[in-house]
Structure formats: structure tokens, C-alpha cells
Amino acid sequence: MSVITFVCAGQMNSAITFPAFENGHEVRLVGSPLDRDIIDGLKKDNFHITLKRTLHDGIKYYQIEELEEALKGADLVLGGVSSFGLDWFCDEILPVLPEDVPVLTVTKGMVDLEDGTLVPYPHIFAQRQPEGKHLNLNAIGGPCTSYELADHDDSHVAFCGKDIETLKYIKSLLETDYYHISLSTDVVGVECAVAMKNAYALGVSLAVGLAEKRDGKIGSQHYNSQAALFGQSVKEMTKLLELIGGKPENIIHGAGDLYVTIFGGRTRKIGTLLGRGLSFEEAMAELQGVTLESIVISTRTARAVRKLAERGIVSLEDFPLLMHVDAIINQGAEVNIPWKDFTWNDFSLAE
Numbered sequence: 001m002s003v004i005t006f007v008c009a010g011q012m013n014s015a016i017t018f019p020a021f022e023n024g025h026e027v028r029l030v031g032s033p034l035d036r037d038i039i040d041g042l043k044k045d046n047f048h049i050t051l052k053r054t055l056h057d058g059i060k061y062y063q064i065e066e067l068e069e070a071l072k073g074a075d076l077v078l079g080g081v082s083s084f085g086l087d088w089f090c091d092e093i094l095p096v097l098p099e100d101v102p103v104l105t106v107t108k109g110m111v112d113l114e115d116g117t118l119v120p121y122p123h124i125f126a127q128r129q130p131e132g133k134h135l136n137l138n139a140i141g142g143p144c145t146s147y148e149l150a151d152h153d154d155s156h157v158a159f160c161g162k163d164i165e166t167l168k169y170i171k172s173l174l175e176t177d178y179y180h181i182s183l184s185t186d187v188v189g190v191e192c193a194v195a196m197k198n199a200y201a202l203g204v205s206l207a208v209g210l211a212e213k214r215d216g217k218i219g220s221q222h223y224n225s226q227a228a229l230f231g232q233s234v235k236e237m238t239k240l241l242e243l244i245g246g247k248p249e250n251i252i253h254g255a256g257d258l259y260v261t262i263f264g265g266r267t268r269k270i271g272t273l274l275g276r277g278l279s280f281e282e283a284m285a286e287l288q289g290v291t292l293e294s295i296v297i298s299t300r301t302a303r304a305v306r307k308l309a310e311r312g313i314v315s316l317e318d319f320p321l322l323m324h325v326d327a328i329i330n331q332g333a334e335v336n337i338p339w340k341d342f343t344w345n346d347f348s349l350a351e
């Protein structure tokens with residue numbers, strides 16, 4: 001039996017307590033300063049108020065002030081912060097994590113630099129750890145919604161990090177007959193692929209709302225338009241992946257993650273509302289309190305691509321969907337899918 005300490009009691013970290021606990025480990029779940037109600041509720045009856053699932057009886061719960069105690073003797077630390085708490089995690093948590101214990105983070109995203117470079121979160125964590133500290137940082141990517149993992153639906157994710165032995169060790173702690181884990185040392189590839197899908201999931205789900213608006217019926221679906229946007233998303237994501245320097249094979253994690261997010265993610269909600277005709281502000285107001293990382297990553301990726309276009313490294317014409325999503329979010333544009341910009345010809349084999 002090992003000791004696994006989860007820092008942040010958000011939906012995803014809490015869902016991973018299922019495979020961890022079922023593998024016989026001691027599971028300690030520590031709330032962020034914003035998770036007080038979640039931890040109070042769990043202490044009462046194991047019911048998680050945002051995941052809306054009952055966690056295993058026997059998990060130990062801690063408020064943030066008890067972090068030091070929760071870290072004592074830990075063999076693995078899971079980091080479950082979202083993009084919105086990234087600074088808090090870097091400033092308050094990284095400094096107190098023991099150097100000899102591997103860390104596995106669930107946070108999906110990238111930061112864009114002035115020159116248009118996109119940096120995945122695991123690299124940001126590495127850069128922002130205290131000087132001279134060398135945490136063993138690893139991350140999870142791939143399609144896996146929290147509540148379906150909690151329900152034991154078969155899920156296939158990728159753990160990525162620099163050290164193969166560490167990755168194998170973490171996998172041995174968390175793999176179950178329903179939680180399937182691939183390993184990769186291509187951190188940039190895995191993390192960029194799954195971060196980008198959040199921007200594109202918003203783009204595809206615009207079609208969900210557009211269909212409802214056209215038919216005047218909530219729940220009405222048109223798969224041609226969704227599929228066309230899905231294909232365009234994969235095309236743009238593949239280009240971005242290449243640009244960022246990730247191995248092309250990682251598109252499997254990004255495309256799978258795109259699929260699950262369109263059908264079961266929170267991002268679907270914002271795309272659908274925008275497709276129905278709500279303004280960005282109206283849609284955000286309706287979804288107040290919902291974790292929407294798609295907004296952050298769409299804005300950052302579009303900003304990076306524009307910067308790279310200015311530098312002559314990419315052409316904006318290769319990213320019509322990303323540019324449209326960004327225009328809706330940041331420039332008040334109305335939804336008007338640029339269908340004609342998606343068409344392309346391949347005459348390379350012409351006689």
C-alpha cells in the first residue's frame with residue numbers, strides 16, 4: 001500500500017481517488033482554499049458536491065491548513081488545480097512539495113509568451129518551482145471526464161513526464177481494469193494536444209447550438225455540421241502540434257479528448273449557448289461558477305498564432321476556426337462559421 005496525497009479537491013482530482021483507493025492505497029484529499037465546502041461535505045458523508053458522486057468511505061479529508069500533515073509519508077502527489085488557480089499552485093504549493101516524491105498534475109493548458117511560443121503547464125510548473133528545487137513533475141492528458149471515471153467507465157489516458165521509471169511507477173499505483181494508462185516522454189506533445197482540444201471543443205459545439213436555433217428545438221442535433229467542425233479542428237490541431245514540436249502521434253490524445261469534451265465536457269455548454277445566439281457575456285453569465293478552461297486556452301492559442309503570423313512563421317488562413325472562436329470570445333463577433341475557409345484541394349497526385 002502506498003500513500004497518495006491529492007492537492008485540490010476539484011472534480012478531476014477527486015475522480016482519480018476512485019482508482020487510487022480501489023488499488024488499496026491510503027488516499028488523502030486536500031482542498032484548495034476555495035474547496036472548503038467540498039471538504040466539509042466530504043467529511044460529513046463522503047458526498048462530493050461538485051462531482052456529484054459519493055467517494056469511497058475511508059478516504060482522509062484535509063483543509064488546506066492541514067497540507068503539511070497530509071504530505072507526510074506521501075509516495076505520490078496529485079495536483080488538481082485548474083488554470084484559474086495556476087499562480088496559487090505555483091506560489092503556495094510547489095514550494096512545500098517534497099523533492100523526492102513524484103508529482104502528477106491533471107491541469108490542462110498552455111501559457112503563451114510574448115514571441116508566440118506556447119508553453120505547456122508542466123514546463124511552467126518546472127520553471128516556477130523555487131530556485132534550486134527539482135521536483136519530479138509528470139502530467140495526465142487524454143479523454144477522461146471526471147464523473148465518468150468516477151462511474152468506472154473504461155477510460156484511456158496518457159501519463160507523461162521525463163523519467164520512464166517514474167512513469168511506470170505512477171502507472172503501477174493507479175492503473176485498474178477500467179483506468180487504462182499509456183506512457184509518454186513527449187510532454188510537449190501530449191500536453192499541447194489535450195490543451196488545444198478545449199479551444200476546438202468550443203468551436204465544434206457551436207454547431208450544437210446552431211442546430212437547435214435553426215430547428216427551434218433544444219436537443220435537436222445535426223451531425224454533418226458537427227463532423228465538419230470536428231475534422232477542421234483535428235486539421236488545425238495537427239498543424240499546431242507540429243508547430244509546437246510535439247510528435248504527430250499525440251493527435252490521438254487530442255482528438256479523443258476533443259470527442260469526449262464535445263459530448264460530455266463543460267466546454268460544450270458554452271459553445272452550445274453561443275451557437276444558440278447568446279452573446280459571449282450572456283453565455284458566461286448563464287454558466288457562472290462552471291470551470292471553463294476553453295476560454296483561457298482559445299485566447300492564448302489565438303494570441304500566439306497571431307504573433308507567429310506577424311513573424312511570418314504561420315499563416316492565419318490555416319486556422320480559420322480558431323480565429324473565429326477567438327473573435328467570438330474577445331472581439332464580440334457573432335457566430336458565423338467560416339465554412340468556405342475550410343475547403344481545400346489536394347492536386348498533388350495530378351498527372
Ligand SMILES: NC(=O)C1=CN([C@@H]2O[C@H](COP(=O)(O)OP(=O)(O)OC[C@H]3O[C@@H](n4cnc5c(N)ncnc54)[C@H](OP(=O)(O)O)[C@@H]3O)[C@@H](O)[C@H]2O)C=CC1
Pocket residue numbers: 008009010011012013031032033034035036050080081082083084085086088089106107108109144145146147291293
Ligand atoms: N473535469 C474533468 O472532466 C477533467 C478535468 N481536467 C483538467 O483538470 C483540471 C481541473 O479540472 P476540474 O477538477 O474539473 O476543475 P474544478 O474546478 O472542479 O477544480 C479545480 C481546482 O482548482 C481550484 N482553484 C480554482 N481556482 C483557484 C484559485 N484561484 N486559487 C486556488 N485554487 C483554485 C479549485 O477550487 P474550487 O473548486 O473551489 O474552485 C479546485 O480545487 C483542469 O485543468 C481540467 O482541464 C482534465 C480531465 C478531465
Ligand SMILES: O=C(CO)COP(=O)(O)O
Pocket residue numbers: 108142143144145146257260261264265266267268291292293
Ligand atoms: O478535459 C475534459 C475531458 O477529458 C473535460 O473538459 P471540460 O473542462 O470541458 O469539462
